Amino acid sequence: MSDAFYLGYDDSMPPSLARFLGRVVFGLAFVAVVVVVAVAASQSPAEPGDYGFGVETPFEGVLMEEPIPLLQVGSGAGSITNYVLVGSGKFGLPAFALGHGGKRVHFNGSLIHKGDQQMIELNDEKSFSVVSDQREQRTGVLGMETSLSGELVDTKCYFGVMRPGAGKVHRGCAARCLHGGVPPGLLLRDTAGRSVVVLLSGTDGKKLDFDTEWAARWVKATGRLSVRENLPILEVERLELTEGP
Amino acid sequence: MSNHYRAIDWNRQKRRYDLVLAAIVLGGAAVFLGVSAWVSPESTAETLILRTTSITSFFLLHVVLAIGPLARLDGRFLPLLYNRRHLGVTLFLLALVHGFLAVFQFHALGDENPLVSLFTAYGRDYAVLQNGRFQIAHFPFEPFGVFALVCLFLLAALSHDFWLRQLGSGLWKSFHLLVYPAYLALVAHVALGILQTERSPVLPLLLGLGFVTIASLHLLAAGQESKRLRASKLLASDGFIEVGTTDGLVEGRARVVIVGSKRLALVRHLDRIYATSNRCRHQGGPLGEGQIVYGCLTCPWHGWNYQPNDGCSPPPFEEIIPTYRVRLEGTKIWVHPVALPLRTSTEGPLVPGANLSTGTTSKL
Numbered sequence: 001m002s003d004a005f006y007l008g009y010d011d012s013m014p015p016s017l018a019r020f021l022g023r024v025v026f027g028l029a030f031v032a033v034v035v036v037v038a039v040a041a042s043q044s045p046a047e048p049g050d051y052g053f054g055v056e057t058p059f060e061g062v063l064m065e066e067p068i069p070l071l072q073v074g075s076g077a078g079s080i081t082n083y084v085l086v087g088s089g090k091f092g093l094p095a096f097a098l099g100h101g102g103k104r105v106h107f108n109g110s111l112i113h114k115g116d117q118q119m120i121e122l123n124d125e126k127s128f129s130v131v132s133d134q135r136e137q138r139t140g141v142l143g144m145e146t147s148l149s150g151e152l153v154d155t156k157c158y159f160g161v162m163r164p165g166a167g168k169v170h171r172g173c174a175a176r177c178l179h180g181g182v183p184p185g186l187l188l189r190d191t192a193g194r195s196v197v198v199l200l201s202g203t204d205g206k207k208l209d210f211d212t213e214w215a216a217r218w219v220k221a222t223g224r225l226s227v228r229e230n231l232p233i234l235e236v237e238r239l240e241l242t243e244g245p
Numbered sequence: 246m247s248n249h250y251r252a253i254d255w256n257r258q259k260r261r262y263d264l265v266l267a268a269i270v271l272g273g274a275a276v277f278l279g280v281s282a283w284v285s286p287e288s289t290a291e292t293l294i295l296r297t298t299s300i301t302s303f304f305l306l307h308v309v310l311a312i313g314p315l316a317r318l319d320g321r322f323l324p325l326l327y328n329r330r331h332l333g334v335t336l337f338l339l340a341l342v343h344g345f346l347a348v349f350q351f352h353a354l355g356d357e358n359p360l361v362s363l364f365t366a367y368g369r370d371y372a373v374l375q376n377g378r379f380q381i382a383h384f385p386f387e388p389f390g391v392f393a394l395v396c397l398f399l400l401a402a403l404s405h406d407f408w409l410r411q412l413g414s415g416l417w418k419s420f421h422l423l424v425y426p427a428y429l430a431l432v433a434h435v436a437l438g439i440l441q442t443e444r445s446p447v448l449p450l451l452l453g454l455g456f457v458t459i460a461s462l463h464l465l466a467a468g469q470e471s472k473r474l475r476a477s478k479l480l481a482s483d484g485f486i487e488v489g490t491t492d493g494l495v496e497g498r499a500r501v502v503i504v505g506s507k508r509l510a511l512v513r514h515l516d517r518i519y520a521t522s523n524r525c526r527h528q529g530g531p532l533g534e535g536q537i538v539y540g541c542l543t544c545p546w547h548g549w550n551y552q553p554n555d556g557c558s559p560p561p562f563e564e565i566i567p568t569y570r571v572r573l574e575g576t577k578i579w580v581h582p583v584a585l586p587l588r589t590s591t592e593g594p595l596v597p598g599a600n601l602s603t604g605t606t607s608k609l
Contacts, residue, residue: 004328005545006323006324006446006544007537007538007543007546008256008258008259008324008327008328008547008548009256009548010256010259011257012257012258013258014322016262017321017324020321021321021324021325022321022348024325025265025269027270028269028308029272032269032272032273032304033272033273033276035304035451036273036274036276036277036280036301036304037276037277037280037298038281038447038451039277039300039447039451040276040279040281040284040300040541041279041284041446041447042445042448043278043281043284043285043287043288043296043443043445044442044443044445045284045285045286045287045288046285046287046288046289046292047286047287048417049287058266067484072258088354089353089354089355090354090355090356091355091356098413140356149294162289162291162292162350163287163288163289163292164288164292164442166371166443167293167411168382168437168438168439168441168442168444169438169439169441170351170442171366171367172351172352172362172363172366172367172385172387173350173351173366174500175354175366175367176351176352176355176357176362176366177355179355179356179357180355181357187329204485213367213369213370214365215366215367216367217383
C-alpha cells in the first residue's frame, strides 16, 4: 500500500496520489479514444438511401395491389415508373388504399428511394382519392427461370428508412415489417460490394406466402425473374433457407 | 460517514471525479460520432445514437469492472473506487438510452407490442439445434441486452446508501455482484448482434481483449490476495491462533489476516496491536487495507472510522465492528477467533522493545 492514504471526504488528496491519478486518467482517456476510433472506423458504411420523413409529395397513377402494391406513374414520353407502396410504421399498403387495384388514384405520401428503386409511404388518408373508377389492366411479363441467393430484407427499411437496413442487428425490425405487410426483397451483392434488391412476389399474381421469421437470413429463391420498368421482380416458386457465403 | 438517509454530499474531489467522467464520456462520444460520420455518412441519426451509447456504456462497464481488482493490486487506484457508483449510474443511463431507442426503432409502430416483439420477432431461432445442426449465430441477441439493462437498473437504483442500510451490506454487496452476469450478457449481446453483421476483425478483437483484460485483472488480484493471506497457522490450547509476526506491521498500518474462517484486520496503533473485523459496516470494505487516521482505523474505500480498542465509530457516529483478543509472544501475534462482546474496550499488547511511536502520518 502506498504511503499516500486517500480520504474521499477531504477536499484534496495527497499530491503524489494526485500525480499518479493524473497519469491514470490521461492513459484512460487515451485508451478510450483509441477504442472509439477503432470501433467507429471498423463500421461498414451504410448504403445511400433517402426517406422524406414529414415531407408530403402529391402522386397520381394507377394503383396495383398484387402481387406487389405499386403505383404506376406514366410520363409524357410514354415510359412508366413503378413506386412500391407501403403504409406508415411497419405496415404494408394501408386499409384505405385496399380494393382500388387497377384504378387511377391520387394521394400525398413520403418518398423513399435508393437510386432507381422508389417507394411511397401512404401516410395521409384524407388526401387519398380515386381519380377514375375505370380499372386498367397491366399485362404480365414472362420472366426468365432462375435461382438467386441473398439476404431476405424488408424493402421499406432497405430502400432508405433505416441505414443500415439489413443484417442481424436489424433482424427484429425486418421481421416486424415483413409481418406487417411490407413487400419482401432479396438483397444481392456482387464481389465489388455493389448491391441490388429484387422484389419477391408469389406466382399467379399473388403475394408471396413465406415465413417472416426468415428476415435477415440467407435464402435461396427460385422462380421467374423479370424487370418491370425500374423494378426487378422475382415470381418465387420455391423459397428455402440456406447458409450465407 | 453515517448511513442514515440523506442527500449526497458533494466536495471538491467528487466534483472533479464527475467532471473527468463527463469529459471522457462526452469526448469519447464526440470522437465516435465524428469518425462514424466520416466513415459512414449515410448512417441515420438513430443508428449513430444507438452505436454511440452502446460503445460508451460498454467501455465504462469495463472501467467499472477493472477498478476493483486494480485497487486490490495497487492502493493508489482506490480513489477511482470512491465514486465508482457515479460511473455505474452514468453507464446505466447511457445503456437506457440505447435500449429505449433500440426498442422504439426496431420493434415499435408494428403489429405487435414492442416489448413482446423484442423477444418473439424471430423466436424460432431460440432453438440452436436445427435440422440436426448447431446454429448459435442466429440466436436472438436482444434478450441478453434486456437482461443486462435490468441488472444495471437494479445496480444503479440500489446504489444509494439508503438501500445499503435497508438491505444490509452483505445482501447489498451480493446484489452488486449482478454486474458480472450483466457483463457476460452484454458480451453475448455484442457477439450475437453486431458481430454477426459487421465483418471487420477489429470488433471481435476488442471484445476479446476487453474480456481477457477483465478476467486477468481479477485472477491477478485473487492470486495476490491468496498469497498475502497464506501463512502458517498454529493453534494454541487456549484457542488462540498464530497469525504472523509484528515484522512489517508498521505503526499506523493494518494487515488482513485469516483467523479460523474469518478475515480480521490487524492494526498497529501507538505500538499496540489490535484485531478487529476486517469488514467495514458501510460496504464491507477491507479494513485490513486501511490505516490509522486521527486515531481511528479508517476504511480505504470510503473513509469510515473505527476506534481500534473497542471497534466503535467516534461520536456522533454509531457504527460498531467486533474486536478480538490479541496476545504477543516475542514478535509472534496470536489472535482469539471468538469476538469480544461489542463495545468491549481492550488495551492491545505492546510490541516488545518499541518506544511509543509518533507514527508515520500527520493525521495519526
